[in-house]
Amino acid sequence: MVTKPSILARLKNQRATWDKIKWTWLPETNREAGDSVVRNFLLHWFPAKVTRQSLSWNYSFWLGTISAVLFLILIITGIPLMFLYVPSVERAYLSVKDIEFTVSFGWFLRGLHRVSAHLMVAVVFLHMVRVFLAGAYKNGTAANQNRPLNWIIGITLLLLTLLLSFTGYLLPWDQLAYWAITVGTNIASAAPLVGERLRFFLLGGSTIDQNTLIRFYVLHCFFLPLGVLLLFCYHMWRVRKDGGLACVDQLSLEQKKKNAQPIKSKTYSLLGITNGRTVHVETSIVDEDKHTVASSPNLTRRLLLVSLGTLAVSVVLTVLFRTPLEAAANPTVTPNPAKAPWYFLWLQELVTLTTFTIGGLTINGALIGGILVPGILVVAAIVWPYLDKSPVSTVGVWMAGARRKQNIVFLIIVAAILVLTIIGTYLRGPYWDFYWPWQSWPTMPRKF
Numbered sequence: 001m002v003t004k005p006s007i008l009a010r011l012k013n014q015r016a017t018w019d020k021i022k023w024t025w026l027p028e029t030n031r032e033a034g035d036s037v038v039r040n041f042l043l044h045w046f047p048a049k050v051t052r053q054s055l056s057w058n059y060s061f062w063l064g065t066i067s068a069v070l071f072l073i074l075i076i077t078g079i080p081l082m083f084l085y086v087p088s089v090e091r092a093y094l095s096v097k098d099i100e101f102t103v104s105f106g107w108f109l110r111g112l113h114r115v116s117a118h119l120m121v122a123v124v125f126l127h128m129v130r131v132f133l134a135g136a137y138k139n140g141t142a143a144n145q146n147r148p149l150n151w152i153i154g155i156t157l158l159l160l161t162l163l164l165s166f167t168g169y170l171l172p173w174d175q176l177a178y179w180a181i182t183v184g185t186n187i188a189s190a191a192p193l194v195g196e197r198l199r200f201f202l203l204g205g206s207t208i209d210q211n212t213l214i215r216f217y218v219l220h221c222f223f224l225p226l227g228v229l230l231l232f233c234y235h236m237w238r239v240r241k242d243g244g245l246a247c248v249d250q251l252s253l254e255q256k257k258k259n260a261q262p263i264k265s266k267t268y269s270l271l272g273i274t275n276g277r278t279v280h281v282e283t284s285i286v287d288e289d290k291h292t293v294a295s296s297p298n299l300t301r302r303l304l305l306v307s308l309g310t311l312a313v314s315v316v317l318t319v320l321f322r323t324p325l326e327a328a329a330n331p332t333v334t335p336n337p338a339k340a341p342w343y344f345l346w347l348q349e350l351v352t353l354t355t356f357t358i359g360g361l362t363i364n365g366a367l368i369g370g371i372l373v374p375g376i377l378v379v380a381a382i383v384w385p386y387l388d389k390s391p392v393s394t395v396g397v398w399m400a401g402a403r404r405k406q407n408i409v410f411l412i413i414v415a416a417i418l419v420l421t422i423i424g425t426y427l428r429g430p431y432w433d434f435y436w437p438w439q440s441w442p443t444m445p446r447k448f
Contacts, residue, residue, distance in 0.1 A: 026297055033294035043300070047240065049292040050299050053247045059134075059398075060245060062306045063127035069310040070120040071228065077113040078221070085171065087217040089210045092173035093328040100325055111318040117165045119314060121343050124161045128154055132410055135403055137385045140249025140395040142242070148385035150238040153231055155381055160228050162343060167220035169341050170213065178329035179338040181208060181216075187340070187347060190366030208331070246396030251291060253393060336430045345424030346417045347374060352432055377413065 024036035024043060037048045053059055084103060086095040099106035131137055137151035170181045185208075189199040204211025243249065340348045347370050354373075355365030394400035399407055429435040430442060 024296060025300055027294070030294065033296050036296040040296075043296055045236065046295045046299055047244070048295060050244065050295050051248055051251060051291050052293060053251060053291070054245045055293070055298060055302055059247055061126075061130060062302070063123055063130055065303060065306050066310050067120055067123045067127055068232065069307045070116045070123060070314070071232070073116040073311065073314060074113060074120065075225065077109055077116065078225075080109060081113060082221060087171070087214055089173065089213060092171065092213060096172045096174075096325065100323070107322070108318060111321075111323040112314060114323045115314050115317045115321070117168060118342075119317075121161055121165050124158050128158055129410075129414055133407055134246060134396055134398050135388075135390065135394045135400055136246035136396055138246075138388060138390070138392075138395045140243070140246060140392060141252050142249065145242045146238065147242050147246070150235060150242065151385050152382055153235050153238065155378065157228060157231050157235065159378075160224055160231070164220065164224045164228065165343065166341060167216040167224060170208075170216045171220065172325060173213065173329045174326040175329055175333070175335055176324060176326045178208060178331070179335055180341050181212075183338055183340040183348060184344055187344070187351060187366055187370035190364060191371045192367070195371070248396070249392070250396040337428055337432050339424065339428070342421065342425055346420035349420040349424040349428070 023032060024040040027033040027036050034048045037043045037046060081099065084095060084099050084106070086092060096110070099110050101107070103109075131151065131154065137147050139145040139147050166181075166184060170177045185199050185202055188202065189195045191198060200206065202212070202215065203209075204215045239245070339345060350369030350373060351365040352369075353365070354363065354369035356363050388403075388406065390400070390402045390406070394402045423434075426437065427434055435441060
């Protein structure tokens with residue numbers, strides 16, 4: 001028979017255990033707030049205190065955090081999909097069809113994975129745009145900063161994100177996937193010297209077949225996610241080493257130093273032999289207390305809110321827009337038009353615009369628009385932080401006046417990419433002809 005005191009003792013022990021778990025997330029004092037970061041494995045990632053501006057919504061828009069949450073959703077949804085998917089030409093399409101129509105909530109799992117992948121591409125791109133417009137790729141006032149290196153890591157993460165989505169595009173093995181990969185790899189083959197070898201490496205041969213599927217599957221499920229995870233961890237570590245977000249450097253420039261009153265109980269001399277203060281230990285501090293707050297629970301609450309909001313948006317989009325699944329891949333039937341994945345449509349459109357004939361000589365648009373132009377843009381983005389000679393006062397400032405010309409050039413490039421993507425998505429029809437939204441496409445003959 002269980003006595004009442006034993007029940008109370010058990011409840012007390014359970015409550016004590018729960019308090020040990022939650023106290024780092026809900027500290028009640030400043031001392032606990034500092035200790036929580038040191039003693040909690042997850043919170044140890046963050047500093048004990050963060051600036052209020054770093055927590056603001058209108059500076060970073062939390063795009064980096066949203067990208068990380070989307071990547072986590074991709075991992076969580078991708079694991080069960082790996083158990084259900086069969087990476088073979090004969091069974092890939094049927095296994096995806098089973099996921100979509102037979103497995104309980106399989107359509108939701110696949111849809112959430114697909115929506116998160118597309119959102120991650122868009123959010124990582126917007127994050128890079130935000131960093132550039134805020135001048136956050138430049139070193140500020142703190143010592144040993146290397147923000148240009150972190151900017152290059154961010155560019156690498158963007159490219160890996162594109163590859164991660166591109167390799168996953170083929171896995172359904174339907175007409176949409178098959179011909180999108182065909183267009184994308186044909187553009188890659190136009191690269192000088194290494195184009196054909198690169199295409200052969202990606203496809204595992206000269207055609208899209210079983211070798212291609214298994215290579216894309218392994219890249220998509222292991223190597224690329226591992227690369228993104230490792231670079232993301234290093235990216236975050238560099239943010240800490242560089243002193244936090246770039247707005248912190250701007251805050252330090254605006255603050256003034258003032259003399260600090262010594263703490264009577266503290267020793268200032270060598271080995272603590274003498275108490276008090278001498279002319280040799282005159283101290284000064286920067287008034288940061290009013291600009292900083294404890295990471296726990298202020299930062300953790302924001303992280304939870306952003307994570308839940310990202311998940312909610314992804315779920316709503318999954319429910320509203322069902323994931324397409326066209327007919328099984330058929331190399332003998334070419335859709336008209338055949339389009340690359342949406343994030344590469346600006347390249348496909350650029351290839352069209354740079355393909356022209358002069359005096360009977362046809363200029364290869366795949367080389368110019370598909371390889372040279374994006375290659376120049378990537379190289380320019382990498383070296384830009386080292387060429388940018390704007391003053392330190394512009395670091396962490398949105399659209400700083402001293403960087404006006406740079407920001408205008410950058411925004412023109414971003415706008416051009418977006419316009420070309422819209423044209424390729426909505427205004428290109430059969431034979432890649434241009435059609436306004438109110439124009440009807442011609443009826444194409446069916447092939448039997």
